[in-house]
Amino acid sequence: MTHPSEICEIAIKKFENLPKTGKPTQDEWTILAAVILYDKSANSLKVVSLGTGTKSLPKTKYCKNGLILNDSHAEVIAKRAFQKYLFSELRKDDGIFTFNQETVQFEVKEDLSFHFYTSHVPCGDACIIPEKDESYSEEPVIRQNAQDIGAVRLKPGKGIRTLSMSCSDKLAKWNVLGVQGSLLSSLISKPIILESINLSCDFEHEAIERAIWKRFNSQEFDVSHPLIRKGFELEIDFEFCFDKDKNPCPNTIAWADVQERPLQVSVNGKRLGVGKKQFYNKKSSLDICKRLLFENYLDFVGSNHLFLKKFGLTRDELFAMKYEDVKNLSKSYQKTWKDLKIKYFKMWVEKDFCFKEFSSIYENKP
């Protein structure tokens, strides 16, 4: 069994032990989220990915080659850093996966489970408390219809609007499709789900449950029901919690339990300290942006003849494919996602198609 307080504490400690760069100043607040691995046989916990952040970009700043991170909310950063961790584990002999030669699929070892930590109630539906009809969080939430609980919402943003969906909506999606995303789905036997969501702040249990799984009909979709738990009597607190008298920290920290570049700090969806000239350059992108996760996938599958054979592709054919077409190699993932959108997420904003058309051989132009 895992204990919520232990999960909260190990995530906060991990954050505290990271270098200062990218952390909030005393006048700033942020959100911290993390994915924690629990090994039942060893009864041990380990943070495998972590993210901080509160910002999402306006749609005018999007990059059609997938080099900029549109959504830098902590929950999304932690999830994308988790994918970076998964790609690194696929390459290990003693990692979290075993390989099934018959099905040509990776399987997560039996004793392992994944747990989520966040320092704040996820933005969107989980912040809406119906009885009182008020927003739980004091952050601005774009509410097309505040009474409409269980509704899909865009992330808050000042000025030009963002196309990023709220973290409540994304967590809900992950509870059906898994946190591994579409690319990794084509390589693993089943979705990787979160067994529990652990929070170090106060929250309305019912609102989070509704936001992240109760709004789905379990008969139609295979929905996971993560335990929603509060860490209490914590030995350490997250010191940069939301404070209405402070400013949101513009920086994002993305950390993953990997050998190469475990830690990357960003602002406005690009690595910190990048000049304007380099803005649309791969070198200034985060490993967890769409494009670089895509290249990570191509690099792995392109050198694995079993998967190439399974997909009926040569290495060159794979490398010439567009992002969207490669994502479609995960047929059941794409089918479920399509059904889910029709049924529950009609409002889910589809990025203009040009934001998904890039391939690894395209020029690095904005």
Ligand SMILES: [Zn+2]
């Ligand atoms: Zn959020």
